[in-house]
Amino acid sequence: MSSHKRRATLFPEERYDDPVDDDDGEWEKTVQAPVKRLEFERKRVEAELTNQKRIIILQANPSTRSHCRFWDCVPRKFNGEPNIRSAFRFNLKDLSARYYEPNKYYHVSCMEQIFPDLSALVQRGVLKMEGGVTQLTIASWQTSRFHTAVEDWFNYEGRTFEVEIYDRFQRDHSRWRRETSTLEINHQLESHEGSSQDCEKCGEVPNEPLRNDYFPEEPRSSLLSEVxxxxxxVTQLDRVDEDLGAPRSKKPRRE
Structure with missing residues (x-):
């Protein structure tokens, strides 16, 4: 007697879960949802900061060859290319020399989208600015510094003063140094007695400009990209609201 195998019947409420299909479906949701894409990007960078011992470094941008790694890079949406053309960039840098790709660059404004509160990263010690003393040759060294407004943004953890205030104070203080230096030189050349501060022949010594006379008591919270x-x-650091065909940002001012 021949046996007959009964064909299995799948009822409508029965289904089989395919983990691969589930993963693909979740990935599709992430790709299509801007909020999920941003959350994915934030978790990825956080993982690199934590597990790979990387650090985010603010750098002056020496060329336009570095590419932004942000998934939803706004400048790329405007001009179709990921090149960072602004004067500054962020580098998600590996300091351990363990990884093949030590540098991962981002627009400053793109990193502000990933982490809206960059000051929290400064407090954690994972966001720093590049700078310091660099040896060029055996006998020459170079000191690299950012504008004081930028340095204060890091020192005050996301707060600083208006750039114009720094520039005005620096300009007046430089003029005072020149005037007092000239007065002191003339005092010595004329062989006047005593100190130039009390010399009637040299005239009145100008008062030194004081920082307290220029700056408010407290700095204000500011986006780093605005500073x-x-x-x-420029009106916008990464020029997402300007003519992207215009020449690259001019060389940043330093103090």
Missing amino acids: LASVTG
């Missing part, structure tokens, strides 16, 4: 834009003299 950097003010330093470079």
